[in-house]
Structures are given as C-alpha cells and as structure tokens.
Amino acid sequence: MSNANHPVSLVSGIVVLGLLAILILGAPFLAPYDPVKQNVTERLEKPSMEHPLGTDRFGRDVLSRTLHGGQTTLISSVVALCAALIIGLFVGLTAGMFHGSIIDIILMRLIDVLLSFPFMVLAMVIAALFGTSLSHLLLAVVAVWWVSFARLTRSVVLHAKNETSFAAARVLGATNGAIIFKELLPKAISPVLILATFELGSLILSIAALSFLGLGSQPPAPEWGSMLADGRDHFMQAPHILIGPALFIFLTVLAFNLIGEGLRDRLDPYEKTEL
Amino acid sequence: MYRMLLRKLLEAFVTLFCATLIIFALIRLAPGDPVQLLLGHPGEAALSDKQAFNDRAAGLRAQLGLDQSMIKQYTAWIHNLVQLDLGTSIHTGRAVSAEIVARLPATAMLSAAALLIQAVLGLFFGTVSALKAGKSYDNAIRLACVALASTPAFVIGLFLLSLFAVTLGAYEISSEAGLSRLWLPALTLGLIGAPQLIRMVRANMLSEFGRIYVLSALSRGLSRERVVKHALRNALLPVITMIALSLTSLISGAVVIESIFSWPGIGKYALDSILLKDYPVIQGYALVMVSLVILIHLCVDVVYALIDPRIHRKREAGAEEHV
Numbered sequence: 001m002s003n004a005n006h007p008v009s010l011v012s013g014i015v016v017l018g019l020l021a022i023l024i025l026g027a028p029f030l031a032p033y034d035p036v037k038q039n040v041t042e043r044l045e046k047p048s049m050e051h052p053l054g055t056d057r058f059g060r061d062v063l064s065r066t067l068h069g070g071q072t073t074l075i076s077s078v079v080a081l082c083a084a085l086i087i088g089l090f091v092g093l094t095a096g097m098f099h100g101s102i103i104d105i106i107l108m109r110l111i112d113v114l115l116s117f118p119f120m121v122l123a124m125v126i127a128a129l130f131g132t133s134l135s136h137l138l139l140a141v142v143a144v145w146w147v148s149f150a151r152l153t154r155s156v157v158l159h160a161k162n163e164t165s166f167a168a169a170r171v172l173g174a175t176n177g178a179i180i181f182k183e184l185l186p187k188a189i190s191p192v193l194i195l196a197t198f199e200l201g202s203l204i205l206s207i208a209a210l211s212f213l214g215l216g217s218q219p220p221a222p223e224w225g226s227m228l229a230d231g232r233d234h235f236m237q238a239p240h241i242l243i244g245p246a247l248f249i250f251l252t253v254l255a256f257n258l259i260g261e262g263l264r265d266r267l268d269p270y271e272k273t274e275l
Numbered sequence: 276m277y278r279m280l281l282r283k284l285l286e287a288f289v290t291l292f293c294a295t296l297i298i299f300a301l302i303r304l305a306p307g308d309p310v311q312l313l314l315g316h317p318g319e320a321a322l323s324d325k326q327a328f329n330d331r332a333a334g335l336r337a338q339l340g341l342d343q344s345m346i347k348q349y350t351a352w353i354h355n356l357v358q359l360d361l362g363t364s365i366h367t368g369r370a371v372s373a374e375i376v377a378r379l380p381a382t383a384m385l386s387a388a389a390l391l392i393q394a395v396l397g398l399f400f401g402t403v404s405a406l407k408a409g410k411s412y413d414n415a416i417r418l419a420c421v422a423l424a425s426t427p428a429f430v431i432g433l434f435l436l437s438l439f440a441v442t443l444g445a446y447e448i449s450s451e452a453g454l455s456r457l458w459l460p461a462l463t464l465g466l467i468g469a470p471q472l473i474r475m476v477r478a479n480m481l482s483e484f485g486r487i488y489v490l491s492a493l494s495r496g497l498s499r500e501r502v503v504k505h506a507l508r509n510a511l512l513p514v515i516t517m518i519a520l521s522l523t524s525l526i527s528g529a530v531v532i533e534s535i536f537s538w539p540g541i542g543k544y545a546l547d548s549i550l551l552k553d554y555p556v557i558q559g560y561a562l563v564m565v566s567l568v569i570l571i572h573l574c575v576d577v578v579y580a581l582i583d584p585r586i587h588r589k590r591e592a593g594a595e596e597h598v
Contacts (some may be wrong), residue, residue, distance in 0.1 A: 009421070092457075112286075113293040116568045121561050122529035125298070126558040128549040129305035150479055209531050212429045213546060228429075235433060246430045254425035261421060 010262025020248070024070035033061035035068040035222040044238040054240040056230060065222045066244035072134075072217075073224040075254070077204050079140045081145065083173035085196055088149020089188060093180050095150065096157025109146050117145045118207060127215040134217035134225065137210055141203060152195055157190045194263050200254040208249050224249060279580055284565065286506050287573045294565045295356070299349055302558055361559035366551045371559035375541055382540035385464065385533070386525050388457055392465025393472055394518050400469075401476025401514075402507065408481060417477075420470035428528055432463045432535040451539065459538040468521055475517050476510070483510040519575050523568050 007214035023030060033051075039059035049053045053062035067219040123140035130136045158165055162182065169179050210216050211225025218226055224245040280406065298560040307460075336342050345353070355362070404416040439446040439459055446459050483506040492502045530542035537543070541560060549558035 084455070109289065109293065110292050113297065116290055116294060116565050116572065117297075117561075118523050118526040118564055118568060120530050124545055124549055125301055125557055125561050126532070126553065128554070129301055132549075175319045187486050194554075201425065205425075206428045206527075209429060213531065213534055215549070239433075239437070242433070244425060244431075248428055250430070253427075254422065257421050261417075 004195055007262040007266060009258040009265070013255045013258030013260075013262060016251060020070070020252055020255060022073065023053065025192040027064075027067035027071065031061075031064035031067045033064040035060065035065045044234065044241075045248050046238075047240055053244040055240065056227075056238075056241050057234055058139065062227075062241055063243040065227060066224070066248055069222040069224045069245065070248060070252075071219065073204070073207070074250075076134060077207060080141045080201050080207075081196060081203055083142045084145035084199075085149050086193060087142070087146040088151075088155050089185070089192060091146065091150040091156060092153020092188065093184055096161070096270065097176060097180055097184065099158060099161070103109060107150070111150060114144065114147050117144065120210070123206075127210075132215050132218065134211075134221075134223070137207060137216045138236075141207065143206065145199065145203060148199065149192055152192055153188045156191055160184055160187045184258050194260065197256055197263060198260040201253040201260070204249060204253050204256075209244075260269055276580070280577060282581075283573060283576050284316065287569050291566060291569050294569070295353065295562065296349075298558060298561050298565075301349075302554065303345065304553075343444065358564070361562065362555035364548075364553055364556050366553045366556075371555050374544065374556065374561060375563055378539060378541045378544050381538060382529060382533070382542060382548040383458060385460055385538060385540060386529060387530075388461035389464035389468065389525060390518065390522065392461060393521065396465065396469040397472030397476050397518070398514070401473045402480060404473065404477040405480035405484070406503065408477075413477075416473065420473050423466065423469040428463075428467045428531045429535060431466055432460075435459060435463055436535060448537070452474055456505070456536075456538075460532050460538050463536075464528050464532045465523065467532075468525060471524075472514075472517065472521065476514055479513055480506065481512045516579065518574050519571060522571050525566070526564055 004189070018047055023147045027035075037060065039055070042055050042059040042252055044057055045051055045059070046054040051061050051063065053066065056065070095104045099105050119140075122144055123137060124138045126136050126143075130139075166179070166183055169183050174182070207216060207225060208228060212228040212232055214232075216225035216229065217223050218229070227245040228242060229239075231245070234241055285307055324591050333342075341348070355565065359372055361375070364371050364374055367374070400416050400420075404413045407413045436446070436448075436459065447456065449456065487507075489506055492505070493499070526542075529540060530546060532538065533540045533543040534546055541563070545557060545560040548560070
C-alpha cells in the first residue's frame with residue numbers, strides 16, 4: 001500500500017469509484033424498481049430475492065432508491081465542494097498576493113473566527129434558524145469548507161512568491177492580475193485538487209451525519225441523507241433500510257480516501273523513510 | 276514572553292468578538308419573526324382577540340428588546356453575556372446557562388473518556404505502524420484506518436449499540452448518564468477520532484526517524500530501542516497538541532453519539548432545541564462551544580510557547596501545513 005511504484009490504494013480507489021459511478025449513473029436502467037412507487041402490501045420487508053436490500057415503510061425498494069438517490073447526494077456534494085474550492089482559491093490567492101496588507105490581515109482573521117466554529121455547531125445554528133433542508137445544509141458546508149482551501153492556497157502562493165519566475169514577471173512589468181492567473185493559480189491548482197479528494201470524503205460523511213440527525217433533506221426524496229433519517233426512525237424494526245445508503249456512503253468515501261492516500265504516497269517524501 | 280502571551284490573549288478576544296458578531300448576524304438574518312413564533316400566527320386568533328394579540332405581541336417585543344436598534348440589541352446581548360446570562364429558553368422558561376451547566380458534566384465525561392481512548396489507540400497503533408513502516412503490520416493498520424475513517428459515525432454507533440445492547444445484552448439503554456453507561460458511547464466516539472490520530476502519530480514518528488540525529492545515533496552504534504525512545508519523546512510534543520486540538524472535532528462528533536445513545540449532554544440538548552425552534556438555546560450553545568474552542572486554541576498556543584519557543588515560531592511559520 002505504501003509502495004509508490006505500485007499505488008495499490010490509488011488503483012483500487014479508482015476501480016471502486018468507477019463501479020459506483022456506473023451503478024449510480026446507470027440507475028434508470030439498473031434499478032429493479034421505480035424508486036418512488038409505493039406498495040403498501042410490502043412494507044418494511046426484510047432483504048429477499050425480489051428486494052435485495054428490503055423495502056422501506058412505504059414498500060419502496062431500498063436498492064432502487066439507493067441507486068437513484070446517489071445522483072442527488074453525489075452531485076450536491078461535488079457542487080458544494082467546488083463552491084468551497086473556488087472561494088478558497090480566490091481568498092487564498094488574494095491574501096497571498098497582498099501578503100501583510102490590510103486585506104490579508106482581515107481575511108486571516110475571518111479564517112481564524114471560522115476555525116473556531118465546530119462544523120456541526122454552525123450547521124446546527126443554520127438549520128435551527130433557516131429551517132432544515134439540503135440546500136441549507138450545503139450552505140453550512142460551503143461556509144466552513146472553503147477555509148482549508150484558502151489556507152493551502154495562501155501558503156502555496158507565499159512559497160511561489162520566493163521563486164525567480166515571480167520576480168521575473170514583476171520585473172517584466174506584469175500586472176497583479178496577470179501574475180495571479182498566469183504564475184500563481186497554476187501552481188496552486190494541483191495541491192488544492194489533491195486536498196479536495198480527501199475533503200470530499202469527509203464532506204460526504206458530514207452531510208450524512210447531519211442528514212441522519214434530521215437536519216438535511218427531508219423524506220420522501222430518494223436521496224441518501226433523507227433515507228438515513230427515515231431509516232433511523234425504523235432502525236429497531238427494520239435496520240436494513242439504513243444498510244443500503246450507509247453501505248454506498250461507506251464505499252464512496254472509501255474510494256475517495258484511497259485515491260487521496262495513493263496520491264499522498266506518491267507525493268510525500270517522508271512516507272518512504274524507514275528506520 | 277509576556278508580550279507574546281498578551282498578544283495571544285488579545286487575538287483570542289478579537290476572535291471571540293467576531294464570533295459573537297457572526298452569531299448575532301445569523302440570528303437577525305433568519306427569516307420569520309421570533310415574536311410570531313412564540314405567540315403563533317395572528318390569523319389563528321379570533322377577530323375580537325386581534326387587539327389583545329397585538330398588545331401582547333408589542334409587550335413581548337419590548338420585553339425581548341426587539342423594538343430597539345440593532346446596535347442597542349447587540350450591546351444589550353453582550354452586556355448580558357458578560358454577566359454569564361445567555362437568555363431564557365423559550366420552551367422551558369429556564370435560564371439557558373443553567374440548562375447548559377446542568378448538562379455539561381455528561382458531555383465533559385463523555386469527551387474526556389473518548390479523548391483518552393483515542394489517545395491510547397492513536398499512540399499505540401501509530402507507533403507500531405511507524406516502527407513497522409512498509410511491513411504487513413503497517414499496511415494492516417493503515418487499511419483499517421482508511422476503512423474506519425470512511426465509515427459514517429452513526430453506523431459505528433448503531434452497530435456497537437445493537438451488538439452490545441441487543442445481541443449480547445451487555446449494555447442497558449436508558450436516558451441517564453452514569454459511569455456504567457459511559458463506556459459504549461465513549462468507545463464509539465474514541466473510535467471515530469482514532470484513525471486521524473494514528474495517521475498523525477505515524478507521520479510524525481517517520482519524519483522524526485528521517486532526522487540527522489537519528490541516523491548519527493544509529494551509526495555510532497546505539498541500540499535501535501534507545502534511538503526509538505529518543506525519537507518517540509521528540510515526536511510526542513506535537514502529538515499532544517493534536518490530541519488537544521482534536522477536541523474541536525469531538526464536539527461535532529459528540530452531537531451524533533449523544534443522539535444515538537440518548538446521552539443527556541449538551542449536544543443532544545441543542546439538537547432537541549432545534550426541533551423545538553428554541554433560538555436562545557441554540558445561540559447559547561453555539562457561543563459556549565465557540566468560546567471553548569477559542570480557549571483550547573489559546574491554551575495550546577501558550578503551552579507550546581512555554582515548552583519550546585523554537586517550536587512556537589516554527590508553528591507560526593508552518594501553520595498552513597496542518598490544514
């Protein structure tokens with residue numbers, strides 16, 4: 001796993017992710033049943049040949065709902081992550097470019113303040129005040145998650161500013177905008193994308209946890225979060241309702257973590273040190 | 276030295292001040308009128324009661340200070356906060372500070388036990404993993420970490436709960452806090468935080484092994500055990516900080532775990548209050564948690580500076596590395 005020449009974790013992560021993508025994107029063709037069609041005669045059935053993951057309280061097929069629900073969950077997670085990434089890049093580039101200026105100081109102070117909000121607490125405040133829905137949950141996610149990207153980008157920019165190419169661009173009379181987009185942005189992109197791979201996993205887990213607590217999207221949408229909230233209410237009679245979405249969340253996060261681990265192995269020189 | 280302490284303290288206060296601004300702004304930005312929320316919609320009252328309703332609403336508005344300007348409201352709020360008055364719960368009519376203080380021991384007990392479990396797991400498996408880097412032990416531990424870190428917290432909680440409470444009958448479910456009931460939620464919370472710590476301890480040990488002094492000690496013929504002991508001591512200081520800083524994520528994790536195990540702590544209280552739309556409680560909870568995090572960060576900074584000023588400066592310079 002730690003051998004850089006055989007990035008087992010990277011390859012296995014990509015394979016798992018690929019399989020998941022086929023299952024989720026192909027849901028309309030692969031799902032055995034209609035994800036929203038109710039069938040009250042088959043309520044809360046245990047897993048069987050007809051329903052591999054059982055049925056929920058309205059007799060809907062859990063497997064079909066899980067496959068269809070993945071689209072909403074994954075797309076919204078990726079959208080939230082991209083928003084956080086873009087805000088983080090923008091703030092990091094600005095703060096790094098004008099290092100030491102009043103803008104930098106204000107932005108860094110803002111980051112310090114946001115870092116003192118545990119994610120769950122901010123999400124709970126937003127859910128309490130604005131109401132529980134998936135979009136509010138995503139808002140909380142973006143509000144917290146951009147910080148790590150901004151910090152990373154800023155530190156990359158500060159390193160890059162010491163390089164000769166930066167001084168050369170300055171001497172040649174390049175404008176601030178040109179320096180930011182042609183010199184600094186390309187250097188920041190790849191570390192930020194690697195961080196994003198890791199962050200996407202923990203982001204999906206956080207969304208799942210909040211949905212489980214009933215602070216995310218509400219039933220009856222075929223979405224993993226609402227299925228979790230639903231499954232929680234019936235956990236004692238029918239634990240299998242939870243298993244479908246939980247298993248898929250586990251596999252998705254695992255895939256992203258394996259890819260992240262693999263990427264880090266290839267890039268981190270310390271990992272190869274042995275005593 | 277004292278100047279540095281003073282600066283840190285000042286910074287912490289500025290952060291706390293900004294945090295109160297954010298919380299205040301969020302509450303005022305929220306859609307809906309708190310008075311209407313308390314009294315119900317005027318449309319529900321009979322026509323003859325409209326006048327009485329409006330009077331009551333105006334009275335309540337004045338009582339809550341909502342008829343005053345934003346700045347006055349904010350300063351009044353801060354004025355109360357300084358006197359440790361977090362407001363009154365809409366639902367129970369009791370002081371929020373009293374409600375929170377009553378539930379603090381349960382959460383503190385849970386967090387402390389989880390932190391201990393996490394630290395033991397992190398130090399033990401992290402060290403083993405580093406010593407056996409690249410071998411099968413290391414690979415097994417890393418794989419287990421990735422798998423554990425990919426499992427939703429509530430899945431671990433529900434699995435352990437059904438295993439010990441239902442299948443084995445070794446755990447009794449009730450809504451009271453007690454030492455006999457502590458171990459299972461604490462174990463769950465500890466397991467959730469462990470992978471990150473194991474990974475950090477491992478990375479720290481390995482980077483310590485890469486240092487020149489380790490190589491020179493080995494080349495001078497010192498035994499491997501003695502060198503490891505030295506490296507371990509040097510690698511430990513940042514690890515202690517990480518354990519302290521992981522309290523922040525424990526606060527988040529505790530909400531889920533308290534909810535699953537019906538542990539009567541602050542997290543569960545705040546969660547229940549969301550469903551009841553009890554604004555003052557949420558506000559108080561957020562403020563207490565943010566203050567706690569700021570306090571922890573301040574303590575870590577100060578302890579760092581006291582133990583090793585060199586490390587402190589390094590941390591300042593490389594703060595961005597630990598995202």
